[in-house]
Amino acid sequence: MRAYLPEYELKPAASLTEALTLLSDEPGVWKPFAGGTDLMVLFEAGKLLHKKFVNIWNLPELRGIEVTPEFVTLGALTTYTDVQANEVLQQEFPMLCQAASETGGLAIQNRGTLGGNIANASPAGDSPPALLVYDAELELVSTQGSRFVPYNGFHTGYKQMRMREDELIKSIHLPRVSKPLLHYYRKVGTRKAQAISKICFAAVTQVDASEIKEIRIALGSVAPTVIRCSRTEDVLRNRKVNAETISAARLELAREISPIDDIRSTARYRLRVAQNVLEDFLTSLN
Amino acid sequence: MQTIGRPVPRKEGRDKVTGQARYVDDLIFPEMLYGATVRSAVARGRIKKISFEGNIPWDEFTIVTAKDIPGENCVALILLDQPYLADEFINHPEEPILLLAHPDKHLLEEARRNVQLEIEPLPAIFTLEDSLNRKEIIWGEDNLFKSYKVEKGNVDEVWQSADFIIEGEYETGAQEQLYIENNGVIAIASPEDGVTVWGSMQCPYYVHKALLKLFGLPEDKIRVVQVETGGGFGGKEEYPSMIAGHAALLSWKSGRPVKIVYDRAEDMASTTKRHPSWTKHRTAVSRDGKLLGMEIDFVIDGGAYATLSAVVLSRGTIHAAGPYSCPNVRIKSRAVATNAPPHGEERFAESNKTSRQKKGMGFASFMHGAGFTGSGEKYLESVVGAEATADGRVRILAASTEIGQGTNTIFAQIAAEALRLDYDSIEVAKPDTGAVPNSGPTVASRTCMIVGKLVESAVLGLKQTLSGSGLLKENYTQEDFRQACRSYIEQHGALKSYSKYKAPPGINWDDEKYEGDAYGAYAWAVYVAEVTIDTVTYEARVDDFVAVQEVGKVIHPILAAGQIEGGVAQAIGYTLFENVVWKDGRMINNQMTNYIIPTAADIPPIRVFFEENPYAYGPAGAKGIGELPMDGAAPAILNAIENATGASINHIPLMPESLIEALGGESG
Structure with a gap:
């Protein structure tokens, strides 16, 4: 463990009111600590910069x-x-x-x-x-x-x-409006378990007479935040799934996401695989 | 009662599964301090200033620099080029510069962060090309740790007459051994009592040799004890000499026991990895399928210091032509320096290779020599002892370590079989340089074949002594043996027998010409891999794996199959998952989150088959097995991928990010 334990404080909150009072009395001083699955990794590595936490796990x-x-x-x-x-x-x-x-x-x-x-x-x-x-x-x-x-x-x-x-x-x-929709989820993480995603793709859609009616697409690991791809959705809405649609959607997706090279993957891989997964999803609708 | 070939319980198995086994980090000594290492952040440079900052009670700390070393500041191995602590010049990132010890391990970390190093950077080199082209000279006169040349027949004449010439360049990456237990030791050292080290290690006598030089003490003043060790895979061959020396230096100065245990991040960033390599093969073939000639150029990246690169290079050189008969061969090999942490041994591997879901199958045939390469075993002169007690029990005395692979168990089996005694009546002494002879390092697939044979000879020596004294008749029972031991010990005192290595007849090696028998025996194997390529994500999965090998007599079928299964799993990681990401000579994905090893879900069923062809000079006919499975998986998998996709891949690790390039970005 690389953190210097005496510098840290983890204060238990007896109630939600107590936790919120602490957060509002000293804004920015306290941060919430829930399951700790991200914070403890940083702590172990000596990279947890914030030092004061309120424990909300038992609320x-x-x-x-x-x-x-x-x-x-x-x-x-x-x-x-x-x-x-x-x-x-x-x-x-x-x-x-x-x-x-x-x-x-x-x-x-x-x-x-x-x-x-x-x-x-x-x-x-x-x-x-x-x-x-x-x-x-x-x-x-x-x-x-x-x-x-x-x-x-x-x-x-x-x-x-x-x-x-x-x-x-x-x-x-x-x-609760998702039940009639088709759901497609794909996490690409190189190994089958215990992986941080290189690309994470989720979509729901409703197809009526082979035409896409409702569609929502979101992607993780391809931009500074997880993103809804509304422009790609616009390209697909009210279109039949065919080669031309797929090609247009791939092109729009490339404009909408901004993947980078990092320790886990490359921008080129992320872009291409995001497009491929989109195409795999669209192909699965036929 | 026969014990060879039967799956007897592991000697230390009960302690391990019940949590009784004690590893270094479980041991607490009275008054013990914790030690930490301050390391370089730059790849190459010159130390200008060290300052102690922050709100730290520095007077409570034991601080050791190169100036505090009582003997020589070098890790004695093959060459004496690597310092324990950099004195002035830095040659790789994470190079140790200064040591700290304190009773509070949390404050110790805070202190480590507050040591400020001012280092003037010098130009560094990180690639094989830059080292070969001598962009900077960073080691010796030419960056060359070692080179070998093997010549057979006349290669220069075959190209003219060849029907086909096949050429290729092949690259392999570094690989982290990723034993479960990180490196760790405890040391007690003082000028009066000498140095004792307890640690997780493969080779107690390597540590012993290194500490002799570091402290300038006589042999009997240095004692090295292996404690229960959570895996090695070659990663605890030479590095324990470094960490043991550091703990001992801190103890020497503080007068208190000192424990150093690395965390995963430090272990991955600082300790040795498998050597990255580049190989060029040029092969002449006749129309009827005969190999006419091979010309091979083989280069490995040794990192900043020589460590064991010469040994690894030697094995690689000899295995480079594979298991094929070929009349004309030239092999040129070189180990070169770069400003990365030194690369060490890792369970050896040789990649000589040859809808949306694409399937393919590939195979590889290969061999692996057992024991030290060339004259290595002759120079080692390994010794094993056996000791009988008055109640008829037999103790094996050897420095060969149990690191999870089953040394204790197979030694006991070999001894029980040779003496026709119960497996339970054999004990294996804990490797302790104060109590056991030097049976050599636990490396190079040598423990079973070479050391096991010495175990067999040593225990037979006990029997001969008893027979020679007229105390033991030809067909004896366990009880007869017990009586004989008791009588002998009453009459003559201790009953011990030692056996020293002698090369089998007809095994000769010429170190100068690099000719002859490099190994007493080879294990032979054919591995088959079936893969699926997902053309959406460019991920390759191994669906099925068959490993067939001839390793002589199988001593313990479950342990032997476990060695193959584990080795194949490690090799699948090497081939498809494990990518050391380097930046300026430093591994930057030094955490298990980002250095991806395969999980159980990523490993296919591994079907293991043994052919048994007993080897006359191995114990009960056994040969070596440990490193063999690393050699075959990569070429089998790459051949399967070529079969599936048509893409010929010449480098590993083959990550999806590079398969995308090989497939021309073709989409699903």
């Missing part, structure tokens, strides 16, 4: 999966294991379950949370592309009350998001 207000006729509401502390075990999610949001099953190993799936995955704001997260195409909304809370923001557009740049320092993600709302 019941941020737990649980609630189902109403219109929405499934996932508490921010919902773990990947919780996601996989939920029947409504299995039936209506299968890509979220698949993403959860492909994230880390069992220990990570037991500790890692959806709220943490969003707040960590990595462009390589496995769940965010699925949340984007499922039109998720986030409920943010602070001592001043709560507000809802669409997940699409929540991330504004690398590790940047539309959330104040005194706010916590309380829950994630998924509108």
Whole structure:
């Protein structure tokens, strides 16, 4: 362990109110610590720059999966294991379950949370592309009350998001309109388990008389944030799937994403494989 | 009762599965300090200034620099070029410069961050081409650690008459051994009592030799003890000499026991890896399929210091032409210097290669020599001892280490079989240079064939002593043996027998001409791989793998199959997954998140078959096995990929990012 332990503070919060009060009394001083699956890796490597954390892991207000006729509401502390075990999610949001099953190993799936995955704001997260195409909304809370923001557009740049320092993600709302859609999810990570994605692709669509009606596409690891590819969606909407459509969609996707060379892969590979996966998805519709 | 060829329980298996086995990091000594290494951030340069910054109680720390070394500042191995601590010049990133020790290991890390090094950078070289072209001279007069030349027949005359000439250049990458247990040692050292080191290692006597020079002490003042070791794969052959020396220097200065255990990031960035290589083959073939001649140029990147590059190069040179009969051969080989951390031995490998889902099949036929190359075994003069106790138990005394591969178990099997005793009545002593003779390093697929044979001879020596004293008749029982041992020890004292290596008759090697029998025996194998290429993602998956080999008599079928399965899995990683990403001589993906090794889900069923052709000079007919499986998987897989896609690939690791280029960016 390379971190100097005495420099760190992890304060337990007895209630959501107590956690939020701490965040608002000293803005920017305290940061939330949930499952710790990202923070502990940085800590171990001596690269965790922030030193003061409030432990929110035990807050019941941020737990649980609630189902109403219109929405499934996932508490921010919902773990990947919780996601996989939920029947409504299995039936209506299968890509979220698949993403959860492909994230880390069992220990990570037991500790890692959806709220943490969003707040960590990595462009390589496995769940965010699925949340984007499922039109998720986030409920943010602070001592001043709560507000809802669409997940699409929540991330504004690398590790940047539309959330104040005194706010916590309380829950994630998924509108229950996905069941009739076709779902396609593909994580490319070179090995079959325990991989960080090189490309992560999620899409839902509705095809009527071989014409694409509704379509939503999102990609991870190809830009500073996970992104909804709305321009590529526009190219595909109300089109029949044929060689010409596929070619146009590939071209538009290349304009819409901005992959880079990094320690895990190359820009060239990411671009080409993102296009290939898009084509694989479109071909699967016929 | 026969024990050879039966899957007897591992000697240390119970301790390992019940958690009783104690590894270095489990050991705590009273008053122990923790040690840390301050390393260079630059590849090549000159140390201008070292300063101790921050809010750190520096007076509580033991600080060691090159000036504190009591003997010679070099890691004694083949050459004496590598310092324990850089004194003035830096030759690779992560080179050790200064050592720190403190009772609080957390504060130790904080202190390590607060040592400021001012280093004037010097131009560095990182590629084989730059080293061969002498863009900078960074080692000796010509950057050349070692070169060999092998000549047979007359290669220059075959090109004219050849029906076909096949040429190719082949590249292999570095590979991290990634043993589960990182490098670690504990040392107690003082001018009065000498130096004792407990550590995770393959070769206790290498460490012993290195510490002699570092401290300038007599042999009996240095003691090296191997503790339970969580894997080696060649990565704990020479590096433990470095970390052991560091812990011992800190203990020497502080007067307290010092433990150094690397974390994964330090272990991956700083310790040895498999040598990257480049090979050019030119082969003349006749229309009827005969090999007429081969010309081979083989170069390996040794990193900044010589370490064991000469040994690795020698093995590579001799294996370069593969298992084929060819009348005219020329092999030229070179090990060169670059400003990367030194590359060490790793379980040897030789890549001599030859819808959306594309399938293919490929095979490779190859051999691997067992034991040290050339005259190596003759120079090593390995010795094994055996000792009988008054209650009829037999202890094997050898410095060969159990590193997960089964040394303890096969030694006990060999001894039990030779003496016709129960497997349980044989013990294998812990490798401790204070108590066991030097049976040589645990490397080069030599432990079973070479050292195992010495075990067999040593225990037979016990039997001969007892028979010669008239205490043991021809057909004896376990009880007769016990009685004989008791009587002998009562009458004569300790009953011990030692056996020293002698080359088998007819095995001769010429070091000058590089001619003769490089090895006493070879293992032979044919491996077959079936692959699927996903043309959407350019990922190659191995679907099925068959490994057929002839390794002489199989001593322990489960351990032997495990060696093959593990070796093939490691080789699949080498071929398709494991990409060391270098930046200015430093590995930058030195974490398991980004250095991708295959998981169980990525490894196909590995079907292992043995042909047994007993070797007269191996114990019960056994030959070597450890490194063999590394050699065949890469060429079999690349041939399967060529079969699937038509693309001929000449480099590994073959990552999807480079397969995309080989397939011309063709999409699915």
